[in-house]
Each structure stands twice: as structure tokens, then as C-alpha cells.
Amino acid sequence: MPKRILVVEDNDLNRKLFCDVLKANGYETEPVADGELAVNAARAFAPDLVIMDIQLPNISGLDLISAFKQDQSLADAPILAVTAYAGKGDEERIRDAGAEGYLSKPVSISPFMAAVKKMLGD
Template identity: 75%
Template sequence: MMKRILVVEDNDLNRKLFCDVLAANGFSVEPVADGEMAIDRARAFVPNLVIMDIQLPNVSGLDLIARLKRDANLRNTPVLAVTAYAGKGDEERIREVGAQGYLAKPVSIGPFMAAVRNLIDRDSREAAA
């Protein structure tokens, strides 16, 4: 079965790049430009992984991760946080709210796909256990 990835990214170019690369690697992708819609789209799409931009207009990616982790149907979905504003302590703060992966922008395709596969594979292993 094709793995599903929700991409929450407000930057059109980044969202298109992430979605194109993921689709080319065999994933079913659901793009979301507006963070306010992310939780509802996640509930409808039921992703195997969420890629979450941290710097979103109107709502913080950190808040969205925390909301995902409080949702009974989504709490076990792994989250890969991606941010352009990586400062001291940011990775720790992002992981504390529930993200299992973290990448700083600009993101290279190799490390991006390695992080995606690691989280998808880990999710598959945990579901089988």
C-alpha cells in the first residue's frame, strides 16, 4: 500500500519541491499551504508522516505539532519538522512538542529523503510490533 505524506508548507516553491520529490519516490502526497487547515486535512487524509514547516502564518508549526499529538487518531503519526530559522535550542524545543525528525532549510534532497524513509520505516516497524 502506498504510504501517505501530508506536507504542511506555506512557501509555494518549497511545497511543490517536497511534493514532487515525494511523489517521484512513490508516496501519495497531500499538500497544505494554510496551517489552519492542517489538522482537518490530516484527519481526512490519515497520513503515515507529516512534514511540518515551523514558520507558518497565523499559526505556529510548533502549535500544530502539539495539536496533532493531542489528537487520538493522529498522535502516533510521525512528524518531520522543517524550518528555515534554526536557532540555538530550536531542535530541542521542536522535539519536545512531539516531532520525531528535524531538518533545517535549505534542505538537500538526499538528507530529506533519508529522514522521510527513516520515519516511515520506523512507523511501519512500530505498527507491526
């Protein structure tokens, strides 16, 4: 059974690219464009990994990471933050919120897939 990856990304092109690359590598994906829908989508999908944009409309990815980690049914799913926030202290703040992985945008396919596989233990 393929591993399941929830992709929380408001940018249509990035969300489609991440999902297409993940599907091509044998993963099942669930795209979510609206961060406010992410927790319910994750509960329904039961992901093995969450790809999380940080700069989302209406709700911060940092707040979402905290919400995921406080939800018993979601707390075990590792979170890979993929974000344009690449300034001093940003990675530390994102990891402090609970993300196990961090990549700054723009992201290349090879490091993206390496990070996904590492976080899934593949």
C-alpha cells in the same frame, strides 16, 4: 499501497518541491498551504508521516505539532519538522513539542529523503 505524507508548508515552491520529490519516490502526498487547515486535512487524509514547516502564517508549527499529538486519530503519525529555525535550542524546542524528526532549511533532497525513509521505516 503507497505510504501517505501530509506536507504542511506555506511556501509554494517548497511545498511543490517536497510533494514532487515524494511522489517521484512512490509516496502519496497531500499538500496543505494553510496551517489552520492542517488538522482537518490530516484527519481526512490519515497520513503515515507529516512534513511540518514551523514558520507558518496565522498558527505556529509548534502549536500544530502539539495539536496533532493531542488528537487521538493523528497522534501516531510521526512529524518531520523542516524549518529555517536552526538557532541554538530550536531543534530541542521543536522536538519537545512532539516532532520526531528535524531538518533545517535549506534542505537538500538526499538528506530529506533519508529522513523520510527512516521515519517511515522504509
